[in-house]
Amino acid sequence: MSESPVAVSSTAARGFPAAAVPLLFFLPFAVFVVHTLEEMPQFAAWVSEHFAHLTTEKFAVSHIPLILLVLLCSWQAARNPSRTGWVIMAVAFQWQFAVNAAFHLGTAAWFGDYSPGMVTAATVALPATVYFFVVVRRERMLTVRHTAIALVIGTAVAAAAIGVLFAG
Numbered sequence: 001m002s003e004s005p006v007a008v009s010s011t012a013a014r015g016f017p018a019a020a021v022p023l024l025f026f027l028p029f030a031v032f033v034v035h036t037l038e039e040m041p042q043f044a045a046w047v048s049e050h051f052a053h054l055t056t057e058k059f060a061v062s063h064i065p066l067i068l069l070v071l072l073c074s075w076q077a078a079r080n081p082s083r084t085g086w087v088i089m090a091v092a093f094q095w096q097f098a099v100n101a102a103f104h105l106g107t108a109a110w111f112g113d114y115s116p117g118m119v120t121a122a123t124v125a126l127p128a129t130v131y132f133f134v135v136v137r138r139e140r141m142l143t144v145r146h147t148a149i150a151l152v153i154g155t156a157v158a159a160a161a162i163g164v165l166f167a168g
Contacts, residue, residue: 022078024135028093029067029074031128035097035120036063043116050111051165062164087141088150094132095154096161097125103162 040060047054070093076086101121108115136142142150 021135021139022081024132025077025081025087025090026074027128027132028090028097029071031094031097031120031125032067032070034124035100035117036067038120039117041116042114046114046116047165050107052167054165081141084142084146088146088153091132091136091142091147091150092153092157094129095151096157097121098129099155099158100161101125101129103158 040056044054044056044059047059073086073089073093076083077090081087100117104115104118104121108118136147
């Protein structure tokens with residue numbers, strides 16, 4: 001398989017308009033915003049009970065630059081999908097939400113209680129990630145190597161986010 005990305009293929013015949021492909025890159029941003037809105041009211045208290053002390057204010061303030069970073073990557077990837085680095089980062093962030101979903105669902109099962117964020121993790125993040133990866137693969141937006149890099153980055157981001165919960 002070639003290691004250079006192929007230009008976005010014609011998708012109109014498959015029911016996915018080519019003009020909509022750049023909008024796909026805003027999916028990680030949209031997922032993040034919706035997911036954070038579910039987490040915001042109770043996540044800090046839940047983290048404080050199960051991991052380390054965290055205030056809602058600290059949680060909210062820490063998410064502002066993260067949301068802006070995901071928006072930047074989404075915007076740059078949408079503006080010019082041939083700039084592989086931005087596409088890798090958008091894919092990495094979307095993958096991070098799949099790992100985050102596994103965290104929410106796993107901790108809900110482990111602790112036997114509601115993990116704030118688990119509803120959007122299961123009903124928004126996981127389906128969005130499947131859809132995102134299907135389109136990225138079908139449109140050949142990244143090579144196998146670049147996709148692997150995105151998966152490693154996304155997993156590292158998710159691991160760092162989970163690790164922070166132990167620090168509060």
